[in-house]
Amino acid sequence: MSLQAGRGHAAYRSGLDRNTANFAALTPLSFLARAAEIYPTRPSVVHGAQRFTWADTYARCRRLASALQQRGIGRDDTVAIMAPNIPAMVEAHFGVPMAGAVLNALNTRLDAASIAFMLRHGGARVLLADAEYRATIAAALALLDDKPLVIDLADPEGPRAPPLGVMEYETLLAGGDPDFAWAPPGDEWDAIALNYTSGTTGDPKGVVYHHRGAYLNAVSNIVNWGMPQFPAYLWTLPMFHCNGWCFPWTLAERAGVNVCLRKVEPAAALGAIRRHRVSHLCGAPIVYATLIDADPALWEGIDWRIAGQVAGASPPEPIIAGAEARGIDLTHVYGLTETYGPAAVCAKHPEWTAMDLSERAERNSRQGVRVPMQEAMVVLDPDTMQPVPADGETLGEIMFRGNITMKGYLGNPKANAAAFAGGWFHTGDLAVVQKDGYVKIRDRSKDIIISGGENISSLEVEEVLYRHPAVQGAAVVARPDAKWGETPCAFIELRPGQDATPAALTAHCRAGLAHYKVPKHFVFTDLPRTATGKIQKFTLRQMAKEIAS
């Protein structure tokens, strides 16, 4: 063995290759096997009167994988599901990839044309379909030449509907093998899931996840949140949204219990929290608003602390205060479908706890820093690809790099080239970097308002509006203006029993904003929201255009 100065020790380059003993493809499927091995009798999934253990769930997922393989489903085949947060949705996250296939969870709020587009574009060969969406699914199927094999999901907690498919899900499982010898993916880069982004313009884009990323994000969730073993996790976040931020896989690792919920409704959600002693949940600010504003009687007996991750929008001060009053410890996270859900976290510092509410709210409103297992999050000038200074002022675009970034968009080379230009994933979110290195979003590129040549952050204006006691929801968009190019137009959702006038809100805004940033128009209305609770600014921009001067 000779030592070659400057070229390394040659022995490191011989006989130390991968073999089946020292290398395994990273896949979150291994967490399910481990939970079933070590904690077979602990609860895995509860839903209404249904109760499953980890041994049950493992057997049911193996049955599903086996039944799919019997029907010719394998590697790179898409299996779609249109369902709320029910046990079959949890099982599909394991059973489909255990067959080697790719799970495409569909947004249950979409119309038939969108669903038909996704089934066609994603090449779905099987569709698991909940009875609640029977009409939409039937209409979508009518638009397809190549129809998938449809399996009906007849959830006992859901509505009844005549069958649409070839058989019911439980019948499919009954024909599967509970001891099915599933194999991990041949390559950890193999696709595990396909998630369509709800683009407001153009066709939806199909975001492809791989086993490696799903594994690492599932673990990053644990490390980032300090999530202990055996959590009771309430499904307030749709599993069709970024695969529930990868939490179905996280829960298997933690041997926790998935508390299912068809719909986020105060009595059902708080009833489940009390009954199952829920310890963790995730959702948009609206989820927390729903819980906080619920009838106090529904909170009776819930006297333990609950950990909540909030994303989709910064949690406004009243939500932070309301959550604290109810014993919910909020952690603000940020990400996109393209980053498997959260890839950033407003990581808390112990000294923040001593700050007063408004200061704490300000700190926690930031998108923050990369999660533990993402490699980099930066704010770059998208033209020069140079980092902006950490001055809290200079606007740039948030970009990510690392293993918690999608493989790419399915069959969309043009979108991939744009998304990955310069070797970074471009989020489209405009932000500044504060002095402590924390990132704060100013706006989506397309949401920025340019008035008289000045950039106005719609989020900055909204934050001021949220501080008004009568304001429950606020969204500010650009309204075309002959003189200024654009001016800010505010859409306001008032708190029940509260009132406010445009003049009062204008005065409130003037106290906290530069004059040119104050909305010129106020519209009092219910805000249109997506399935994940995001306000649909696209719709509001249309409405703003139509307002007479």
Place this chain on the structure above:
Amino acid sequence: MSLQAGRGHAAYRSGLDRNTANFAALTPLSFLARAAEIYPTRPSVVHGAQRFTWADTYARCRRLASALQQRGIGRDDTVAIMAPNIPAMVEAHFGVPMAGAVLNALNTRLDAASIAFMLRHGGARVLLADAEYRATIAAALALLDDKPLVIDLADPEGPRAPPLGVMEYETLLAGGDPDFAWAPPGDEWDAIALNYTSGTTGDPKGVVYHHRGAYLNAVSNIVNWGMPQFPAYLWTLPMFHCNGWCFPWTLAERAGVNVCLRKVEPAAALGAIRRHRVSHLCGAPIVYATLIDADPALWEGIDWRIAGQVAGASPPEPIIAGAEARGIDLTHVYGLTETYGPAAVCAKHPEWTAMDLSERAERNSRQGVRVPMQEAMVVLDPDTMQPVPADGETLGEIMFRGNITMKGYLGNPKANAAAFAGGWFHTGDLAVVQKDGYVKIRDRSKDIIISGGENISSLEVEEVLYRHPAVQGAAVVARPDAKWGETPCAFIELRPGQDATPAALTAHCRAGLAHYKVPKHFVFTDLPRTATGKIQKFTLRQMAKEIAS
């Protein structure tokens, strides 16, 4: 885009490749950068009067990497270190691989000939040498033709000695660049560390770790232990032992503080625990015995709970009881140098806490199950490679599979072929599988005693001996016997102030063991131990041979 029945959706196989935005080599070095970015002012390392923050540590590690590269050190070059648990040892775990090189931490208890063998075999180009081992190191260097560049470590907390190397470590760092632009490894399979096993026969074998495994085990430590952020970790486990089970990297991820300790001695260890409010530590049972048996005055003021991982041998009942009395929550883990330290854990079930001490001790004495990020741990018949039944009786060999298994032994194809035979890593430990799937070691292959054709587990006999109130340490080995082939011979370390006779111990053993398993000879002596606290049975076997019948 065409749908090819049975062959997958072709779109998944085009345009979804790795790029710099969506793929990064897994490396624990990224944890240091993140800790310095997010928590620059939090403490990273404390040692005597020395205090470092994560910003300091990052800058010092970059200086070290830069200074090494200036001297021509790069990929696949070995940099050795012979030091106790001091700040430079923590820094070497990052600075050396940030230069692209491989860290070889040497066992500080070894003799000059062994050290010379390792420096030669590992091709060490640089040696960082603590003053305490000057004589051994000088003697080792005298045996080498190709000598490494020696850098002196002059720890203010350690002994003084005349310089041996070309410069002192702090001088080396002063010439390095604190903003050095280090690069992650080109391939996550690149070597990060080399650790020689302390084989009792034959030449030591050089176990090679890669960045991927070090990253995954560092994270597995967090997930497995439920380790929260900002732990205060006391270095009672030598960092030269499996890179401290990868905890230097784990601590960077958690932004915790490394509490250094040159030597595990009651006053120093308990002083550090009190001063730095230590929350976590690891070690062999002897470490816990040292703490538990310390003067109660040293425990004054330590009233918080401490989490302890114990490995190297099952924790006997008195240690479990003593730890509980002192507020130490023990977790029993199991692994080998070849598995980056612990790759198995006796995962606790909540219902165990209600059991009485002896039952709890029995449950926790098992090696258990694979850790979260290892893929498989099985007990196979090494001849047929078939799993043994989970009957608690049938003996097989523990084997591992997964990413927390070494690349292989450096320059040792024969040993690699044996270690990885049949696609599993062979541990050499003989065990049974209990009804609940938990693995329990019966013996090392070489420690089993065969008497009159019957296998006797030395561990089983030792467990019975440990239950005798006078026994502090016990080790049972085979003694050649003309009639029986071998008979068990017990070496006993008595508790201070306690006494026992061979007749009393024989009676005690007869009450708990089959007659043929009771030792025929008892020797009262101090037990020889390795640096990591393991009893050296090799030495005892020699002694047993020399006992007259």
